[in-house]
Amino acid sequence: MSHQPYEELIFEDEVLPAEKTRFLQAHLEDCLRCRELSDAWHGARLGLMDPEVSEPPDGSGGV
Amino acid sequence: MKVVEGTSEAVWIERARQGDDGAFANLVGAYQAPVYNLCFRLLGDGYEAEDAAQETFLKAYKNLSRYDPDRPFVNWLLKIASNHSIDRLRRRGTRPVTDLEEAEHLPDTSAGPEAALALEERRRRIWRTLRKLSPKDRTLIVLRYWYDYTYEDMAAALSLSSGAVKSRLHRARMTLAQEWREREGVPVRLGGTQDEPSAV
Numbered sequence: 001m002s003h004q005p006y007e008e009l010i011f012e013d014e015v016l017p018a019e020k021t022r023f024l025q026a027h028l029e030d031c032l033r034c035r036e037l038s039d040a041w042h043g044a045r046l047g048l049m050d051p052e053v054s055e056p057p058d059g060s061g062g063v
Numbered sequence: 064m065k066v067v068e069g070t071s072e073a074v075w076i077e078r079a080r081q082g083d084d085g086a087f088a089n090l091v092g093a094y095q096a097p098v099y100n101l102c103f104r105l106l107g108d109g110y111e112a113e114d115a116a117q118e119t120f121l122k123a124y125k126n127l128s129r130y131d132p133d134r135p136f137v138n139w140l141l142k143i144a145s146n147h148s149i150d151r152l153r154r155r156g157t158r159p160v161t162d163l164e165e166a167e168h169l170p171d172t173s174a175g176p177e178a179a180l181a182l183e184e185r186r187r188r189i190w191r192t193l194r195k196l197s198p199k200d201r202t203l204i205v206l207r208y209w210y211d212y213t214y215e216d217m218a219a220a221l222s223l224s225s226g227a228v229k230s231r232l233h234r235a236r237m238t239l240a241q242e243w244r245e246r247e248g249v250p251v252r253l254g255g256t257q258d259e260p261s262a263v
Binding site for chain 1: 188209232
């Protein structure tokens with residue numbers, strides 16, 4: 001089976017509507033691959049969204 | 064991101080187009096921060112980012128006549144900065160970035176040494192993960208998550224179709240997730256198509 005529809009929901013930046021959330025949740029309960037992908041992307045995205053992480057260091061141009 | 068009020072910006076652009084170097088200097092002063100920050104976030108090296116930012120403004124100065132006043136000036140500048148940084152990354156090949164990845168700068172210890180070390184570790188992890196992406200895919204991720212660009216903005220900035228932006232972002236997110244997981248010591252099963260039973 002194709003995991004593509006579920007991957008797109010996992011990678012969606014906006015909050016999913018309830019129906020799509022249930023659709024994805026049902027799949028994640030049965031699919032270890034997508035569950036691991038979801039957990040990994042969640043961690044990577046939290047890292048990306050950390051404002052301190054993206055800030056250039058002080059003294060490297062000062063802007 | 065600091066953005067100049069429309070009226071003064073439009074006046075400066077028009078005067079700069081007519082050869083007023085002072086007006087262009089005002090534009091440089093207003094936008095050097097977002098341009099430098101984007102170059103730094105893509106290149107990961109402070110000195111190279113300064114150089115790239117200067118090149119960006121030089122290209123903008125030479126091509127002011129091609130700027131479309133109906134579009135935000137800052138987006139036009141960031142497009143030039145993105146493309147210039149991508150060119151630099153391609154020329155650089157696999158040479159590693161220094162400042163951000165290796166955190167050669169001293170950690171900010173104002174929040175305490177443990178918090179500073181944790182922040183440095185998060186920075187290293189993100190930058191080592193981003194390095195796994197191609198220059199263009201890395202740029203898409205940076206524009207999307209650090210500049211809140213829409214798909215249309217990204218397509219315009221990198222001269223890509225919206226379909227190409229979507230497929231590249233999908234691939235980039237997959238790579239980031241895989242790399243993030245592997246840095247935890249647990250590879251993600253991305254190759255298979257067969258479901259496995261739930262562990263719960």
